[in-house]
Amino acid sequence: MVGLGALLIEVGDTAQLEVVAPLLSTDALQVHAGSPVRIERWGGPGVLQGRVRAVEPAAFTKVSALGVEEQRVNVLIDLTSPPAQWAALGDGYRVVARVITREAQDVTLVPVSALFPLPSGAAAGVAASLEAENAEPRMAVFVVDGGRVRRTPVVLQARGSTHAWVKSGLDAGAQVVVYPPAALVEGARVKVRTP
Structure with missing residues (x-):
């Protein structure tokens, strides 16, 4: 028996992964499409490279670990490192993204x-x-x-x-x-x- 509207299967192309980074809205103001990104502490060796594809136009409220309400904005990042370097990454994995806003x-x-x-x-x-x-x-x-x-x-x-x-x-x-x-x-x- 399956309930009406229950999710049965989710299909995705793992060769087309993106990183979704929820930044504080004040930090997201410094980020623009095309900004370079370093993906660190992702579980594999080295640092992966990425590029900001888009900054979503709407913020959302998230409660921090300290119980503080924060306005966050999702930043969508495309991985630019060769796929062989990040082949072990999957959907929902945790990474640390550093967006370079000024060099x-x-x-x-x-x-x-x-x-x-x-x-x-x-x-x-x-x-x-x-x-x-x-x-x-x-x-x-x-x-x-x-x-x-x-x-x-x-x-x-x-x-x-x-x-x-x-x-x-x-x-x-x-x-x-x-x-x-x-x-x-x-x-x-x-x-x-x-x-």
């Missing part, structure tokens, strides 16, 4: 954990030097200089989940303090530790 060569990156908001009024001294760039520093880092820290205002070009792209204010190769405690002040002596 640049020779940029200065800093861990997001090193950034902190610049206190109001602290940017006055550096605003003149950055005036030509029409950018006002709103963030800062503590740079280690001769065993002491120096608060350094920075202008960010872009920010990701783990690193930020520094447009100006920080020299490449500078050592910065990650997770600076609130008690850390300008000129404090520090000791560099390697994790």
